[in-house]
Amino acid sequence: MRLATFRRHGDEPHVRQVGLVLGQGEHVRVHPFDPGFDLVGLLAGSPEWRDSQADVAAAGDGLPLDEIVLLPPVYPVAMRDFLTFEAHVDGMERGHGNPGPPAAWYDAPVFLFMAPHAVTGPYDDVPMPPDTERLDFELEVAAIVCRDVRDVTPEEARDAIGGYCVMNDWSARDVQGKEMSLKLGPSKGKDFATTIGPWVVTADELDDCRDAEGFLDLEMTVRVNEQPIGGDRSGHMGWSFEQLVSHASRASWVKAGEVLASGTCSTGSLAESWGRNGSLVPPPLQVGDVVEMTIERLGTIRNRVAPPEESVAPVAPARRRTRLEASA
Amino acid sequence: MRLATFRRHGDEPHVRQVGLVLGQGEHVRVHPFDPGFDLVGLLAGSPEWRDSQADVAAAGDGLPLDEIVLLPPVYPVAMRDFLTFEAHVDGMERGHGNPGPPAAWYDAPVFLFMAPHAVTGPYDDVPMPPDTERLDFELEVAAIVCRDVRDVTPEEARDAIGGYCVMNDWSARDVQGKEMSLKLGPSKGKDFATTIGPWVVTADELDDCRDAEGFLDLEMTVRVNEQPIGGDRSGHMGWSFEQLVSHASRASWVKAGEVLASGTCSTGSLAESWGRNGSLVPPPLQVGDVVEMTIERLGTIRNRVAPPEESVAPVAPARRRTRLEASA
Structure with missing residues (x-):
């Protein structure tokens, strides 16, 4: 099942509604759930209950994409970005x-907390x-957490992941580099925009996309101005999403409404090429560039x-002040 | 004005109530506001309105601290920790x-996003x-944001800071060191506990504690097992809290309910001494140790x-997998 968050053109900016996505390509229609339905709540419910609610939504009129604005599927209560692709x-x-x-x-899947208010809609x-002067993209898979968990095994974590979507973790590499020299990890280098969407595909829908070890294995591609520029498979992550949740949950809460991202896949950013090439090839993004990311089954x-x-x-x-005092 | 969040012994764990703190030392009493009052909402209101609501609360019975559990004053919608003390x-x-x-x-106040769900109460x-094997504390001042702002000057930011409290950013230095070697900044090294409290002191209450340049200048001390172990003054920050909010707000939202922390003051952690001494002196914290932090006027x-x-x-x-493929 695909679940989107949207508002109609002309709605007040604070309006958010959840819809069921049906159809493909130009025939995509978003069928609104009754107001009050919450996307994370739908993910947390049983598949049977969710199906019955979806049946009600599907019976109503569907809205074509040109009548609505797709919003970030969730406004995260916290956002973690991991670093799981070895080749990246x-x-x-x-x-x-x-x-x-x-x-x-190799020891454990490191992550950072991201700016939770920076999420932007899939076509914004x-x-x-x-x-x-070094704007870059990062192609990632994002998992949406639908239940509060603490100290769970990877097996137990499976139930806490409600679904998945595509994510672009936009990055200002020069700002980020300066911040990372101070050992705190990027902050302003990454807090201006994180695009997630176009909708959430429920985890139960992707059971046939797991490899023998249970890793979600989806093709990921990125194009800039319609030219293919990179791509990878999510099966190349060093840890599964269930392992990521388990690691994050050790002696700590992972809560419903959080977003956990895979980190950048290999060739899913310009900076990786800059590192390998020793020069700014391909060039940093410029105003007017269009970045398009597709993940198999996710959109x-x-x-x-x-x-x-x-x-x-x-x-300023x-x-x-204290430097002088400290050395006095 | 001092505002606390608490529940009574015997209340359900999810109960949170806001109270006005009156009196000093053993005579402290917490006077409940009517249910439904929100601490951040009280901070965002005008001083006159807040005073009138406080008058109503003060007229009711006050609860001694042994009848209640003080909770974290806020459950942050996001949490940023800066690095503003030069000597640290x-x-x-x-x-x-x-x-x-x-x-x-020296160029700009770098920060990281922290685990927002890790906040713990002031006496927990x-x-x-x-x-x-290297548990440490970090003595910091925390500011509570009470309004959504974006692209504000330091002058405009002043209105967005509702109040201040004490913060202990507990840190597992060995875990943190390993994570920082991966350039993402600490995650599991700091996501298990961040103590804030004991209550929030409204910003208007501290106008007489600003230095000539407008920096909040409060004495900060930390004791371990009743022995003084470090201390500094908040006036030694490289930037004021208003500058921190301004910096964070550049092309990004800073939202009501966020907590922005100063970063560790000089001698406000063990790790700084370990760095200077070249050895683990004083020793890392052990089970049973009691860490007590006091900031002038904040508690x-x-x-x-x-x-x-x-x-x-x-x-695991x-x-x-991809390493082999990438080098093939």
Whole structure:
């Protein structure tokens, strides 16, 4: 089952409605559930109950995509981004002058918490963020958590993953590089936009896409201005999504409404090529570029880089004071 | 005005009520607001309206602290931790074998997003997290955001900060170090507990604590097992909280209910001493240790390190696959 969040053209900006997605290509129609239905709540329910609700929605009129705005399927209560594709880590490390992934990468699936308010809709324009000359994309699979869990095994975690969607973790590489030199991981380098969508495909719908070890194995591709530029398979993750949830849940809550992302697949970003090539080839994104990401069975998100919005001025440099005192 | 979140002993675990804190020391009493009042909503209201609501609460009976459980004053919609104390960065960098803060530190206030579900109450026990032999504390000031802002100047940001409280950003330094070697910043090294409290002091109450440049300047101290172990002044931050909000808001939302923290003050953690001393002196925290943090005007939080809870087993190492393919 495919579940979308949307509003109609002309609705107030705060309106969000959940719909059942039926049909393919030009024949896609979004059939609204009754107001009050929550996408994460639908994911958390039993498949039988969800099916019965979907039957009611399907019986109503469907809306073509040109009558609605698709919104981010969820507004996450928290967002974690992992780093699970070995070949991507390999390319990025080469960009830092290292021979390949550090040994620590293999031990456990590291992640960072992301800006939860930066999610944007699957076809929204993304304004060029300030301070960057190296705008990049990151092709990822995102899992939507539908139940609160803590200290669960990978087997137990399976029930907590309600569905999956495509994600573009837009990145300002020059800003990010500076931030990472301070050992805190990226913040402003990644907090301006994270595109998720176009809708959520429920986990039960993807059981036939698992490999022998249970890893979700879907083809992932990215195109820039209609030219294929990269792609991989989600089966190349070093850990399954169930393992990611289990790891995150150790002595910590993972809550309904969270989004957990795979991290960038290999060749799913420009920076990996920059690392391997030792130069900015292919070039960073420019205003007007259109980035299109497709994951088998999950759909396509497509976003144009828009001119920058007006931003407030950068803050002043640090007030220096304690340095002098500390060395006194 | 001081505002606390609490439940009475015997209340269901999900119950949260907001109260006005009156009195000092043993005479502290928490006077409940009517159910339905929200702490962030009280911070966002005008001082006059808040005062009138407080008058109503003050007229009712007050509860002594032994009749209630103080909860985290807010359950953040997002949490950012900055790195603003120059002398702390200096000590940490020495621990990494560097001569002092990198030049990039001075340019802009870097931050990370933290685990928003890990907040714990001001007097709660904190179980020893798994996988660590280097448990540490971090003494910080936290600001509570009460309005949604985007692209605001420091002057405009002032209105968005509703109040302040004490924060202990508990850290498993060995876990954190390993994660930071992967350039994503700490995740499991810091996601098990972040103590905030004991209550929120409204920003208008602290206008007399600002220095000539408008920086909040409060004495901060930390004691372990009743022995003073570190302390600093919030005036030693490299940027004011208004500048932190402004920076975070550049091309991005900062939303009501967020917590923005100063980062660790100098000598406000053990790791800074480990960096300077080149050895684990003072020793890492052990089960039974009590960490007590006091910030002038904001109050005291006090937490005992409890025995570890039972955790799920670590996940398996990465499935190696693409490495072979990539190098083929």
